[in-house]
Amino acid sequence: MKNNQSIWAMMLILSILITGCVKATAEPTQVPTSVPPVEEPTKVPTKVPTEVPTAIPTEAEPIKLGVIVSLGDISGINGQNGALLAQEEINAAGGILGRPLEVIVMDDEMTPEKGAAAVEKLVTVDNVDAFVINSFSGVHMAQIPTLKKYGTVTIVTGAASHLCEEAIGTDADWYFHLHSWDYMQGQGQKAGWLAITEKYPDLEFGSVFMAYEEGAFGTASFQFSQVLFEDMATLSGESFKSAAMGGGDYSAVLEHAKAENADSFTWVGYAADALPILEQAKAINYAPPFFVGAPPGWPPDFGDSPLSEGVIAYEVWADALTEVSDVSKDFYDSYVDLYGSGPDNYLAALVYSAVHILAEGMERAGTLEADALITALEETEYVAPTMEVITFSPSMIIKHQAPLTPMIAQYQGGELEVLYPWDRATSELIYPFPSWEGR
Amino acid sequence: MQLPGIFRQRKYQIAFALIVFVVLLVFWKPTVLIYGVQRAGLYASIAIPMALVLGVVGILNIAHGDFMMIGAYLAYWLSVLYGSDPLVAMIPVFVAMFVAGALTYKITIKHVLDAPEFSQLLLTFGLAMILEQLANLLWTSQPRKLHVDYASSSVTIGSLSFGVFEFTNVAIAILILIALMLFLKRTRMGQAALAAGQNPRGAKLVGINVEQAYLLLFSISIAIVSAIGGLFLARHSIFPLVGSSYTMRSFALIAMAGIGNLPGILFCSLGLGVAESFIMSFKGYSGWADIVFFALILLVIIIRSIRRY
Numbered sequence: 158m159k160n161n162q163s164i165w166a167m168m169l170i171l172s173i174l175i176t177g178c179v180k181a182t183a184e185p186t187q188v189p190t191s192v193p194p195v196e197e198p199t200k201v202p203t204k205v206p207t208e209v210p211t212a213i214p215t216e217a218e219p220i221k222l223g224v225i226v227s228l229g230d231i232s233g234i235n236g237q238n239g240a241l242l243a244q245e246e247i248n249a250a251g252g253i254l255g256r257p258l259e260v261i262v263m264d265d266e267m268t269p270e271k272g273a274a275a276v277e278k279l280v281t282v283d284n285v286d287a288f289v290i291n292s293f294s295g296v297h298m299a300q301i302p303t304l305k306k307y308g309t310v311t312i313v314t315g316a317a318s319h320l321c322e323e324a325i326g327t328d329a330d331w332y333f334h335l336h337s338w339d340y341m342q343g344q345g346q347k348a349g350w351l352a353i354t355e356k357y358p359d360l361e362f363g364s365v366f367m368a369y370e371e372g373a374f375g376t377a378s379f380q381f382s383q384v385l386f387e388d389m390a391t392l393s394g395e396s397f398k399s400a401a402m403g404g405g406d407y408s409a410v411l412e413h414a415k416a417e418n419a420d421s422f423t424w425v426g427y428a429a430d431a432l433p434i435l436e437q438a439k440a441i442n443y444a445p446p447f448f449v450g451a452p453p454g455w456p457p458d459f460g461d462s463p464l465s466e467g468v469i470a471y472e473v474w475a476d477a478l479t480e481v482s483d484v485s486k487d488f489y490d491s492y493v494d495l496y497g498s499g500p501d502n503y504l505a506a507l508v509y510s511a512v513h514i515l516a517e518g519m520e521r522a523g524t525l526e527a528d529a530l531i532t533a534l535e536e537t538e539y540v541a542p543t544m545e546v547i548t549f550s551p552s553m554i555i556k557h558q559a560p561l562t563p564m565i566a567q568y569q570g571g572e573l574e575v576l577y578p579w580d581r582a583t584s585e586l587i588y589p590f591p592s593w594e595g596r
Numbered sequence: 597m598q599l600p601g602i603f604r605q606r607k608y609q610i611a612f613a614l615i616v617f618v619v620l621l622v623f624w625k626p627t628v629l630i631y632g633v634q635r636a637g638l639y640a641s642i643a644i645p646m647a648l649v650l651g652v653v654g655i656l657n658i659a660h661g662d663f664m665m666i667g668a669y670l671a672y673w674l675s676v677l678y679g680s681d682p683l684v685a686m687i688p689v690f691v692a693m694f695v696a697g698a699l700t701y702k703i704t705i706k707h708v709l710d711a712p713e714f715s716q717l718l719l720t721f722g723l724a725m726i727l728e729q730l731a732n733l734l735w736t737s738q739p740r741k742l743h744v745d746y747a748s749s750s751v752t753i754g755s756l757s758f759g760v761f762e763f764t765n766v767a768i769a770i771l772i773l774i775a776l777m778l779f780l781k782r783t784r785m786g787q788a789a790l791a792a793g794q795n796p797r798g799a800k801l802v803g804i805n806v807e808q809a810y811l812l813l814f815s816i817s818i819a820i821v822s823a824i825g826g827l828f829l830a831r832h833s834i835f836p837l838v839g840s841s842y843t844m845r846s847f848a849l850i851a852m853a854g855i856g857n858l859p860g861i862l863f864c865s866l867g868l869g870v871a872e873s874f875i876m877s878f879k880g881y882s883g884w885a886d887i888v889f890f891a892l893i894l895l896v897i898i899i900r901s902i903r904r905y
Contacts, residue, residue, distance in 0.1 A: 229732050229736060229737045230736065230737050230738065231736055231737075231738035234736065267737075371882070371883050395879055395880055395882060396880075396882055396883055397882055398882065398883070398885075398886070400739070400832060400833050400838070401739065401833075401835065402841075403837075403838075403840070403841030403842075405832045405833065406631070406635065406876075408627070408631045408759075408873075408876075409631075409873070409876035409877060409882055410882060412627055412877075413879045427739070428738065428739045428833075429739035429741075429833035429835060429838075430833070431739075431741070431833075432741040432743060432833065433741065433831065433832055433833055435748075436743075436747055436748040436759075436831070437748070437759065439748040439750070440748045440749070440750040440757070440758065440759030440760075440761075441750065441757045441758060441759065442750060442752065442757040456738070456739055456740065456741060456833070457738070458740075458741075461743070462743040463743070464743065464748070501738075593748075
């Protein structure tokens with residue numbers, strides 16, 4: 158038999174190494190001390206004027222757009238799909254400034270080094286004229302120094318951490334952020350709940366139990382929520398180990414939530430937690446009046462499960478928007494025509510919008526020269542498939558921020574129905590959360 | 597006043613203390629025992645096959661949990677494409693992964709049997725990376741979950757409701773243990789494998805095909821842990837990295853029980869499962885449960901070092 162002591166020592170070293178190798182995809186924990194005021198949602202026109210397509214000269218040099226996504230994640234795949242769909246539409250309509258658009262997609266592999274290397278390569282080898290970046294915050298932090306070095310006009314459709322905002326700073330005129338920062342997301346949710354409790358005066362929302370994944374993302378979300386909701390509800394919470402991080406046992410946190418009997422149960426975790434947490438809630442017969450989930454994304458087949466009925470979600474895109482918006486429907490139909498099924502994730506619509514925004518900006522500027530393009534992008538008023546009118550204005554630090562209004566949606570009959578904002582609502586609230594019997 | 601004779605022996609003192617603890621838990625925090633036993637079942641069913649390979653073949657398989665992940669994906673696709681129940685899918689997964697395990701042994705493991713332990717660790721670590729990246733390329737990192745009604749079945753006793761599906765983990769763990777013990781003790785091939793594990797050179801001298809014994813045990817280990825993937829799928833979301841944390845937990849259990857002590861893993865799993873559940877039963881202390889594993893590895897290494905010297 159081999160030497161046991163050396164085996165155990167090596168196991169210990171290896172376990173420490175492997176623990177250190179686990180990818181960190183969550184947001185940092187620093188909480189900003191001031192929060193901008195809540196903004197009212199804006200009215201959204203439902204039609205967009207169409208242009209007559211013109212032929213692109215075959216000898217024209219393409220305008221190159223570097224798109225960086227995480228292809229190892231469903232969000233990245235959807236982002237890529239959105240970018241390529243936009244490319245096809247733009248070229249079918251005659252290109253940009255008489256030139257075809259060429260989208261060059263690179264995978265950041267969800268690692269900071271690869272994300273930064275992708276920026277470097279796209280600038281120095283492919284000579285891209287602009288960027289659309291859809292990387293997670295941890296990866297984007299590594300990209301920022303390289304982006305600053307070159308100052309290429311960039312629209313970022315990911316990276317919610319306010320630490321990225323701090324890293325970019327106040328001088329980056331070329332930087333456009335098309336995604337809410339972490340502190341903005343909670344504001345939108347609070348506005349939604351205030352509106353819902355006003356519309357439905359009989360429902361109770363005085364206490365909230367928040368189960369949050371123990372990493373930076375969940376912890377920061379809980380800290381933000383404590384600040385935001387302190388004047389609205391009593392908030393208590395407990396952490397759990399997300400299935401995405403090797404956990405997946407929610408029995409303890411659900412038992413504590415059941416014992417507290419709060420008006421609303423909210424879990425903040427990842428897509429891997431969505432169905433298991435419901436199954437375990439059912440197993441202990443815990444059905445709170447509100448069952449709210451707040452992961453960055455949901456499993457594509459979540460709605461297929463009967464347990465999803467009545468679950469409330471915070472979303473930016475829902476297929477149901479096609480019922481109330483022609484822009485959403487056009488995007489959805491084009492996406493289905495090209496890929497055979499609808500988008501799984503809001504980033505398809507967001508990256509699609511970013512590519513179109515850049516194209517329109519280039520047309521308005523009449524040139525690819527950075528200063529002119531930046532000025533043109535500042536004039537953006539783009540009607541997105543998410544029913545936002547995208548405009549850029551200063552945030553706490555950066556000059557060009559376009560926040561997204563989080564919708565409050567609910568799974569009903571297998572579909573994600575929008576409850577709020579009212580101009581996007583596709584259904585009424587089901588309250589309270591349905592009992593587990595028969596499900 | 598002196599204790600009765602029986603309680604002067606340490607083992608009976610420990611047993612008595614344990615019984616008192618269990619009775620206290622039943623009245624104070626009954627869910628600790630319930631969830632602790634359920635967790636123990638899953639940990640033991642994953643760890644026992646790893647202990648088999650480590651104890652007999654002497655190989656540290658860092659890819660152990662990743663084979664479970666592959667088995668879970670196979671069961672998932674059998675369910676999605678052919679409508680198979682994930683528990684039923686365990687059977688074809690067992691057969692397919694037995695073959696895969698044999699191929700893995702032939703191509704990789706057998707070449708490092710006489711190499712230093714670090715080389716073996718690196719090899720199986722590389723295997724783990726390959727399996728994880730392959731799964732990521734084929735199926736992306738998007739978590740997948742099957743909904744099966746029985747996974748959330750529950751029982752209510754008084755005011756206490758708890759899930760019962762996870763007791764199948766316990767049943768499966770006991771079944772695996774009994775089957776392996778019978779195989780190792782009562783079959784010629786099993787006895788030959790045990791002999792090969794104790795003294796490979798001596799086993800060769802008496803005509804035992806050591807190579808074949810190792811191949812069989814490794815393949816059985818991979819087949820069992822992969823089949824467990826189907827059971828895992830019924831209750832958990834799966835994604836390419838889901839298996840690696842269970843590899844670490846299996847290490848901890850083998851460290852506690854001792855190499856080659858298969859029945860000991862069941863009891864150690866129970867101890868760990870209940871300890872975890874006990875810590876998690878206090879609000880705000882869920883994050884401390886992970887520390888239990890690593891603290892126990894350190895404790896066992898330290899205690900064994902002290903005893904040796």
